[in-house]
Amino acid sequence: MRILGLSGNLRAASAHTALLHAAAQTAPAGVEMTVFDGLGRLPHFNPDIEDQEIASAPP
Structure with a gap:
């Protein structure tokens, strides 16, 4: 059996990915x-x- 795991949380310290x-x-x-x-x-x-794009967007 082959399983592909996908985590919906892409943060570096994601518990889901771990x-x-x-x-x-x-x-x-x-x-x-x-x-x-x-x-x-x-x-x-x-x-x-x-978050980075929102923070760097001009007002």
């Missing part, structure tokens, strides 16, 4: 789990980038 990585490392035999880390390259999904 949990996905722990699940991938402890997956039982016969289970292959991959954690997808590409969502952060889509700026409109990244709250850290959105």
Whole structure:
């Protein structure tokens, strides 16, 4: 069985992402789990980038 893990929280210290990585490392035999880390390259999904853009926007 193959599982793809996606975390909806893209912050660097996300507990959700850490949990996905722990699940991938402890997956039982016969289970292959991959954690997808590409969502952060889509700026409109990244709250850290959105916060920076709002803070740097002219008044």
